[in-house]
Amino acid sequence: MVDAFFYGTLCHPPLLAEVLGRRVDLIPAVLPGHAVRQALGPAGPLPFAVLMSAEAGSGAAGAVVRGLDAQDLARIAYYEAGYTAQTVAVQVADAPAMARAWLAEPGRWQPGAPWSLADWQGRWAAVATEAVRDYMAGMGQIAPDQALARYPMLLVRAASRLRARDVRPATLRRAASPLDVAVQDRRLAYARFFAVEDYRLTHRSFDGGQSPVLDRAAFVSCDAVVVLPYDPVTDRVLVVEQFRTGAFARGDLNPWLIEPVAGRIDADETPEAAARREAAEEAGLTLGRLIAGPGYYPSPGAKTEYIYSFVALADLPDTAARLGGMACEGEDIRAHVIAFDRLMALVETGEVNNATLLVLALWLARLRPDLRRA
Structure with a gap:
């Protein structure tokens, strides 16, 4: 049996319980002469990694767990991909003790600002605890380095799953349990991405029984946002054009599609914040009022993706028709500012042929008279 010292996300009891598969007692402890720091990746602080830094001071606060067995240690080692186990001398209730700790591999990340468990819990605890279930489910199937590379996407998926628990009406469809x-x-x-x-699985059937065992596959992607900027003064919209792999792989002779501004909702943002961020990234636009449109599954037979849609009020001068996108993400985007009637003509001819813009065009047609009067 081994005692372990935790100083980062594993100090959050629900997350540690998911990693170990059981609940354990956490005993407050300190590692003298050290401090806990945020881990910095290429884009800034990482929500899932922290560093131990040798520094003068009162010491790094954490917790000790007593009596971990070989299976516990193997599960912790899988979660702590990118870290190596070392034996450290800690203080537990003013008494010295030896414990195993997992310290980041040299050079993997850079140290940032001091890290606070309370701050992390306020922003990330719910999403990270949800994500770690998927992460640990990969043990024995996915190599630790590959699992670590996927973890940011698992956080995004976890945030999608938490949003999916919002209660939706069930007046016609069955009330599920x-x-x-x-x-x-x-x-x-x-x-991968x-x-x-x-x-x-089996599911309840409409006759009150249970279905036979079904083999089903799901393509797992995350919640996304689409937004159609509209200028009610000039009666114009902004749409974007870009190459789409799905259309290309289908064999479409023209895989450049006309779409609304769109993008993934990051793990730490709301759909509304994502809509504003994507408009700035793809088209250089600052949006005004956001008007929520329908939320929907575009292909629920096999895909987990859920779409949040918005019409956004915006000033759309001719100069808004520009090139955009994030080069670091391989985006090559061209914005078009067109009259609303031109948009509807493109819908009629089939040049607009993706569900997100079709839904938003019809939604705007419903809202447009009131928006123009206002």
Whole structure:
């Protein structure tokens, strides 16, 4: 049996319980002569990694867990990909003790500002605890370095799952209960930027019985936002054009599509914040009032993606038609400012042929008279 010292995210009891598969007692402890720092990646602080830094001072606060067995240590080592285990001398209730701690591999990340468990809990605890279930489910299927590379995407997926728990009406469809679906097996068939999960499951049938065991696959992507900027003074909209791999892979002779501004909702932002960020990144626009449109699954038979849609009031001068996108993400985007009637003509001819812009064009047609009067 081994005692372990934790100083970062594993000091959050619900997350540690997910990693170990059981609850344990955390005993406050301090590692003298050290401090806990944010880990910096290429884009800034990482929400999932912290560093231990040798520094003078009162010491790094953390917690000790007593009596971990080999299985516990293997699970912790998988979660702590990018870290190596070392034995350290800590203070537990003013008494010295030896414990195993996981310290970041030299050079993997750079140290940032002091890290606070309370600050991290306020911003990340719910999402990280949800994400770690998926992360640990990959143990034995996905190599630790690959799992670590996927972790930012797992945070985004976890945020999507938490939003999916919002209660939606069930006046016509059945009122579901947690016992209606029984998962017999879940396997990760593919895991990179997106993932494919294979399920064997049964679900409640409409005759009151239970379905046979079904083999089903889900293409796992995250919640996304789409926004159609509209200038009610000039009666113009801004749409963007870009190459789309899905259309190309289907065999479409023209895989450049006309779409609304769109993008993934990051793990630490709301759909509204994502809409404003994407408008700035893709088209250099500062949006005014956001008007929520329909939220929907574009292809629920096999995809987890859920779309939040908005019409946004904006000033759209001729100069808004420009090139944009994030070069670091491989985006090559051209913005068009066109009259609303031209947009509807493109819908009629089929030149607009993606669901997100079709939905928003029809939604704006419904709102447009009131917006123009206002």
